[in-house]
Amino acid sequence: MERALINFSFDDGRRDNFDIAYPILKHYNCPAxxxxxxxxxxxxxxxxxxxHAEPMNMAQIQEMFNDPSLEIAGHGYWHKNTLADITDGLNSLKRELKVEKLTKWGNGFASPGTALDMEVYNNEIKxxxxxxxxxxxxLSLRYKSHVGIKTFVRKLNRILHWPCLYSYAYKDTxxxxxxxxxxxxxxxxxxxxVAEIMALVRRAVKEKKACVLMMHSIVEKGRIRDPWDFEKDKFESLVHEITKLQAEGKLTITTSMNIYQQLKGNN
Ligand SMILES: [Zn+2]
Structure with missing residues (x-):
């Protein structure tokens, strides 16, 4: 890979993604x-x-689908990881959006709750x-080595919030x-x-690797209701910082599908 690849990957189809995240992404010309x-x-x-979040409607998904810098992918019909649910989810999206496939390469899928069972994958899905x-x-995070230490550092850093520890704990992802x-x-x-995430992004830049950031809700200040809500101001400054690195030629912001194709060597 010539340079690092970064992707914002939003789960579920939450209304705030359209109302709050999408205008920011558009403003910064940022794929997702x-x-x-x-x-x-x-x-x-x-x-x-x-x-607790309200869902988007199909017209809003259609509008985002029409934006060539954005990717729409499957996340199950009933938020499940069975073959039937994955296919029902993808087929319903294709039907509603009136397309044969969701991108020119085919379809992407984010595992709901990262609960994909490897046996189900190998026997039924593959x-x-x-x-x-x-x-x-x-999927979600992974470890390649020193699992015990990295898990410990990751949990410890929920208190410390040191950028260098964060970047170490997630480096295998x-x-x-x-x-x-x-x-x-x-x-x-x-x-x-934002400093923690940027430490990991800078590691991706240095190592010329791909980094997918799994997001859920983007909410106004003071509206955090659960761990999956991320504050709008923080999101905007994150997008700002990452697009600044992109302008310096250090990384490319793109979709999950494009990252996968580049990792596979299909450009
Ligand atoms: Zn989900």
């Missing part, structure tokens, strides 16, 4: 991926089962990946090549500071 749980959007699924045009599955169909992502919680 939105992973949609269809049943949540249609209201078939009780939103309380998933989050054999039919091609038929479903499923390109990648986004950065990617330099694609392992099977998997992308790994750093879960961004309310308590995480």
């Amino acid at each position: 991926t939105f992973n949609i749980t269809t049943g949540y959007i249609t209201g078939e699924m009780k939103k309380e089962a998933l989050t 054999p039919v990946l091609k038929n479903e045009q499923l390109q990648y599955i986004r 950065l990617m330099s090549s694609a392992e099977d169909v998997f992308l790994y992502a750093v879960p961004i919680l309310s308590s995480i500071s």
Whole structure:
């Protein structure tokens, strides 16, 4: 990889993603991926089962889909990780958006709750990946070595919030090549500071790796209700800092699908 790749990957299809995150992303001309749980959007699924946040509607998803810098990906019909739920979710999105596939490469999928069972993946999902045009599955963080130390540092840093510790604890989640169909992502919680995330982004720049940031709600100041809400001001300064590095030629902000294709060597 010539330079680091950064992706904002938003889960569920929350209304604040359209109302708050999208205008900021547009202002900074910043690509992103939105992973949609269809049943949540249609209201078939009780939103309380998933989050306190209101869902987007299909017209809003369509508007984001029409923006060439954004990617729409699957996140299950009922926020599940079974083959049927993954396919129902993707098919319903394709049907609503009136397309054969969600990107020119095929379809992306972010594992709901990162609860993908590897046995289910190997026995049921993997054999039919091609038929479903499923390109990648986004999971959460990973460790490659020193699991015990990194887990300890990660938990300790929930109190300390030292950028250097944060960057160390999550370093194995950065990617330099694609392992099977998997992308790994750093879960961004309310308590995480912009300085912590930027330390990890700078590590990705130095190591020329890809970094996927898993986001949920973006909320106004003082409106944090659970760990998955991230404050708007912090999000804006994060986007500002990352786009500044992009302007300096140090990294490229892109979609999960583009990251996966570059990691695979398909440009
Ligand atoms: Zn989710």
